[in-house]
Amino acid sequence: MRAAVTPPADPASAEPESAEAGVGFLRFALTIFVPFALGQFFSFYARTINAVIAPELMTDVGIRAPDLGLLTAVFFFTSASMQLPLGVLLDRFGPRRVLPAMFCAAAIGTLLFSFGQGQYTLAFGRAVIGLGVSCSLMSGFRAIMLWLPRQRWALASSSLLAGGSLGVFAATAPTRALLHFISWRVLFVLMTFAALAIAGLVFSLVPDKPGSRDVSPLREQLRGLISIYTDPLFHRLAPTICLATGTYMAIQGLWAGLWFRDVGGFSLQAVAAHLFALAVALSAGYLTMGLIADRLTHLGFKLIDVLCGTVFFFYLVELALTLRIDAAGYLPWILFGLLSSALSLGFPVLAQHFPMELGGRSTTGLNVLIFFSAFAVQSLIGMVVGLWAPDAAGHYPAAAYSWALGLMLSVQALAFLRLMWWRLNHRRP
Numbered sequence: 001m002r003a004a005v006t007p008p009a010d011p012a013s014a015e016p017e018s019a020e021a022g023v024g025f026l027r028f029a030l031t032i033f034v035p036f037a038l039g040q041f042f043s044f045y046a047r048t049i050n051a052v053i054a055p056e057l058m059t060d061v062g063i064r065a066p067d068l069g070l071l072t073a074v075f076f077f078t079s080a081s082m083q084l085p086l087g088v089l090l091d092r093f094g095p096r097r098v099l100p101a102m103f104c105a106a107a108i109g110t111l112l113f114s115f116g117q118g119q120y121t122l123a124f125g126r127a128v129i130g131l132g133v134s135c136s137l138m139s140g141f142r143a144i145m146l147w148l149p150r151q152r153w154a155l156a157s158s159s160l161l162a163g164g165s166l167g168v169f170a171a172t173a174p175t176r177a178l179l180h181f182i183s184w185r186v187l188f189v190l191m192t193f194a195a196l197a198i199a200g201l202v203f204s205l206v207p208d209k210p211g212s213r214d215v216s217p218l219r220e221q222l223r224g225l226i227s228i229y230t231d232p233l234f235h236r237l238a239p240t241i242c243l244a245t246g247t248y249m250a251i252q253g254l255w256a257g258l259w260f261r262d263v264g265g266f267s268l269q270a271v272a273a274h275l276f277a278l279a280v281a282l283s284a285g286y287l288t289m290g291l292i293a294d295r296l297t298h299l300g301f302k303l304i305d306v307l308c309g310t311v312f313f314f315y316l317v318e319l320a321l322t323l324r325i326d327a328a329g330y331l332p333w334i335l336f337g338l339l340s341s342a343l344s345l346g347f348p349v350l351a352q353h354f355p356m357e358l359g360g361r362s363t364t365g366l367n368v369l370i371f372f373s374a375f376a377v378q379s380l381i382g383m384v385v386g387l388w389a390p391d392a393a394g395h396y397p398a399a400a401y402s403w404a405l406g407l408m409l410s411v412q413a414l415a416f417l418r419l420m421w422w423r424l425n426h427r428r429p
Contacts, residue, residue, distance in 0.1 A: 036160060041166055043137065044166075047075060048171040056179075083367045090142045095135075098135055098139055104196065105131055110188045157290070168282055168283070228358060236418065236419050245340070255378075255381055281336070308419070
């Protein structure tokens with residue numbers, strides 16, 4: 001493996017790989033796509049579930065907003081910590097072996113969480129869950145890169161996220177309805193069995209791609225990782241993607257539910273309904289944006305420009321939420337979910353930019369920053385909201401949420417302006 005990366009002049013203009021690089025559609029769908037989509041479903045569900053059970057955690061365990069933010073954020077911290085070694089593992093051993101091993105760890109985490117009696121035991125369990133499911137998306141992306149031609153990566157990646165985002169859907173109104181019959185502790189025991197089942201399914205169904213494993217010395221693999229982080233496109237695109245995605249993950253995974261409760265004044269059932277709408281918008285957005293990006297790139301548009309245009313409109317929706325323009329209604333949150341899905345286009349942009357042998361490391365190199373960003377944003381929102389005193393019912397004022405989101409939006413705007421300045425002066429990434 002070479003230390004220096006020589007990417008194609010433009011990802012959108014890269015030559016397509018031969019048909020031999022792909023695989024039959026039915027075989028790909030049944031033995032590769034579906035197993036990894038189930039893993040992503042579980043990951044999204046585990047990431048989102050705290051938004052639904054937050055009231056129970058606050059009453060059963062006595063957790064306040066700052067503590068709840070930190071408790072939820074440890075998921076992102078451990079997921080982020082695993083991303084760099086995960087990239088090496090995926091390139092070296094392949095997704096078929098990596099995901100089952102790590103989902104066994106996720107099963108341990110859900111079981112620990114189900115028995116947690118305090119803030120620290122719950123945080124430890126959630127940290128182990130985050131560690132275990134940290135491989136789900138990157139394993140699926142790596143499988144797509146191995147089995148499909150390059151020009152189909154954007155659509156396939158968006159489809160994987162669309163299928164996985166049904167986990168967000170399941171973690172809203174359906175879970176709230178389920179909690180009428182079982183406790184949140186029993187729910188996490190059921191999640192333990194689900195994680196083990198997905199691990200067995202991936203290991204038994206997903207084939208190995210001959211000749212796809214990178215067995216070069218570890219020093220060479222680390223050198224390749226350094227070349228990714230020093231690449232001009234990477235360290236200009238990454239802040240925009242990471243801050244926007246981290247903000248979305250933090251809000252969708254926790255603060256949207258509390259926003260609907262405190263700003264909208266909704267009941268638990270109404271909160272779940274709004275989270276349900278957000279989840280549907282996210283799922284529809286992944287598939288829609290994938291189709292739009294696939295079409296526009298075939299018409300000659302650069303994928304990175306499609307991404308940047310969508311990010312701009314995402315910021316406008318965030319501004320509307322910050323100013324509380326119908327913030328408790330459905331429309332702003334539906335747009336928030338739809339447009340946030342386009343942020344995932346950053347992964348195929350980078351995957352197309354780097355050589356195939358760096359595929360696992362280029363995606364996890366971005367994902368580690370996304371998770372650390374989500375951890376930081378999740379915690380920071382909790383600290384900002386916690387500057388205001390809650391009322392007797394434990395509700396925080398609307399201004400607390402507006403200030404928190406406005407701070408996040410300001411930082412995102414600075415990163416985006418830096419990227420656009422570079423794009424204007426370097427039209428070819």
